[in-house]
Amino acid sequence: MNSTAKRIAVIGGGVAGLLASLTAAHEGAKVLLFEKMPKVGLKMGITGKGRCNLTNSAPIMDFIAKTPGNGKFLYSAYEKFDNEDLLSLLHSWGLATKVERGGRVFPQSDDAQEVRHLFMDRLKKEKVELHLEEPVRHIIAADGRAAGVVTDKGRCDVDAVILTTGGASYPRTGSTGDGYAMARELGHKVNTIRPALIPLVCSEVYCRELQGLTLKNVTLSVEAGGRRKAEEFGEMSFTPFGISGPIVLSLSDKVSLWISQGRGVKGTIDLKPALTREVLDRRVLRDLEKYHLKQMAGALTDLMPHRMIDTILELAGIPGDLPVSELKKGQRLALVEAMKNMPLTIVGTRPISEAIVTAGGVSVKEVNPSTMESKIIRHLYLAGEVLDIHAYTGGYNLQAAFSTGHLAALSAVKELESE
Numbered sequence: 001m002n003s004t005a006k007r008i009a010v011i012g013g014g015v016a017g018l019l020a021s022l023t024a025a026h027e028g029a030k031v032l033l034f035e036k037m038p039k040v041g042l043k044m045g046i047t048g049k050g051r052c053n054l055t056n057s058a059p060i061m062d063f064i065a066k067t068p069g070n071g072k073f074l075y076s077a078y079e080k081f082d083n084e085d086l087l088s089l090l091h092s093w094g095l096a097t098k099v100e101r102g103g104r105v106f107p108q109s110d111d112a113q114e115v116r117h118l119f120m121d122r123l124k125k126e127k128v129e130l131h132l133e134e135p136v137r138h139i140i141a142a143d144g145r146a147a148g149v150v151t152d153k154g155r156c157d158v159d160a161v162i163l164t165t166g167g168a169s170y171p172r173t174g175s176t177g178d179g180y181a182m183a184r185e186l187g188h189k190v191n192t193i194r195p196a197l198i199p200l201v202c203s204e205v206y207c208r209e210l211q212g213l214t215l216k217n218v219t220l221s222v223e224a225g226g227r228r229k230a231e232e233f234g235e236m237s238f239t240p241f242g243i244s245g246p247i248v249l250s251l252s253d254k255v256s257l258w259i260s261q262g263r264g265v266k267g268t269i270d271l272k273p274a275l276t277r278e279v280l281d282r283r284v285l286r287d288l289e290k291y292h293l294k295q296m297a298g299a300l301t302d303l304m305p306h307r308m309i310d311t312i313l314e315l316a317g318i319p320g321d322l323p324v325s326e327l328k329k330g331q332r333l334a335l336v337e338a339m340k341n342m343p344l345t346i347v348g349t350r351p352i353s354e355a356i357v358t359a360g361g362v363s364v365k366e367v368n369p370s371t372m373e374s375k376i377i378r379h380l381y382l383a384g385e386v387l388d389i390h391a392y393t394g395g396y397n398l399q400a401a402f403s404t405g406h407l408a409a410l411s412a413v414k415e416l417e418s419e
């Protein structure tokens with residue numbers, strides 16, 4: 001870096017801001033990274049249950065498909081810096097990675113802190129000027145271009161600003177939605193934020209009774225007003241307030257949207273999605289013959305987890321102490337129905353503070369997808385979750401933050417150099 005190097009302020013030392021800072025510094029800019037927390041990358045450190053699902057090995061088209069929140073906006077960012085580019089970079093820094101089920105890529109060490117520390121080391125190497133515990137309050141714009149930032153310590157003049165303050169979930173990591181207000185002040189539209197990838201709240205008492213129980217290979221279906229429908233097959237669990245787990249998180253984006261539109265949402269769990277009602281009925285009959293000397297509560301152990309039996313019998317209206325030999329055909333069919341169609345009344349989502357990602361944010365219509373530059377304020381770039389982008393689980397959200405952060409930094413340096 002020389003003394004005439006252009007000055008770039010990066011606001012937020014999270015996933016997007018860290019890579020943006022390193023990229024801009026590597027390209028010769030003088031980078032000032034402002035982070036409101038005492039440490040950078042706090043959210044990165046808790047990703048993937050502490051293991052950091054860095055990205056996915058899938059082709060880029062899958063990344064777009066797995067990003068219900070404005071996936072197509074990311075084409076250019078992925079063209080410039082995709083999952084393979086990210087992994088090459090991390091490998092060149094000495095990080096070993098591995099690919100797991102569903103193409104999910106993790107550090108070999110299973111330790112998100114290793115990734116965080118790697119980024120912190122690189123900040124030193126690239127001589128990024130770190131301003132920890134110094135939240136940015138405002139972005140200064142003069143003559144339609146970003147010219148500086150204001151913190152509690154005063155004003156800091158720069159040539160370009162990259163806004164990477166993240167979403168509004170897990171506020172203890174520093175993501176408290178500050179960037180939305182800063183962008184709004186400059187005339188940007190911020191689409192209503194809501195939780196995505198979030199556990200769901202159900203009114204059924206049995207969810208609480210079954211809390212901690214995980215169901216595998218089930219289908220969860222959700223619908224609003226009979227017309228909007230979605231379903232996922234896989235694993236879910238019961239919680240003290242409702243349901244969670246991979247398939248619940250996958251469906252939660254749609255449910256969160258429907259709820260924000262004031263729609264009532266119903267769910268059903270199919271405990272035996274591979275079996276039609278007729279085949280399941282024959283299977284139940286076989287089990288009832290096998291356990292014909294027992295009561296109903298003792299006759300279903302081969303069909304479902306032990307803890308579910310009372311709930312299913314109650315849903316079917318069958319007393320647990322009813323002798324198997326006294327079960328009527330209508331009751332047996334009700335039992336099959338309860339297993340194929342376990343009802344859930346979804347009354348809400350958990351709060352946004354508990355969401356894995358925030359849906360909504362700065363409208364991507366006002367950001368150039370080829371550069372990440374604001375279409376309203378020149379030399380203001382935006383990247384990561386502060387934008388109205390959100391993806392499913394699987395490493396897609398981190399890749400989106402890395403790719404947009406990288407593109408924002410490259411574009412900022414290139415644009416400043418060309419002046």
Ligand SMILES: Cc1cc2nc3c(=O)[nH]c(=O)nc-3n(C[C@H](O)[C@H](O)[C@H](O)COP(=O)(O)OP(=O)(O)OC[C@H]3O[C@@H](n4cnc5c(N)ncnc54)[C@H](O)[C@@H]3O)c2cc1C
Nearest residue numbers: 012014015016036047048053136166174384385395397398
């Ligand atoms: C529990 C959990 C697990 C997750 N696991 C995964 C996973 O395994 N894989 C995956 O792909 N995604 C995962 N995600 C999502 C992923 O972490 C986010 O999408 C990603 O961190 C977004 O990056 P970002 O840089 O936009 O925001 P962040 O990483 O949230 O960074 C924003 C930064 O800006 C700082 N900041 C905010 N306001 C200011 C201000 N005024 N001034 C200065 N600094 C400010 C914050 O302190 C923070 O450091 C997970 C999320 C959570 C909550």
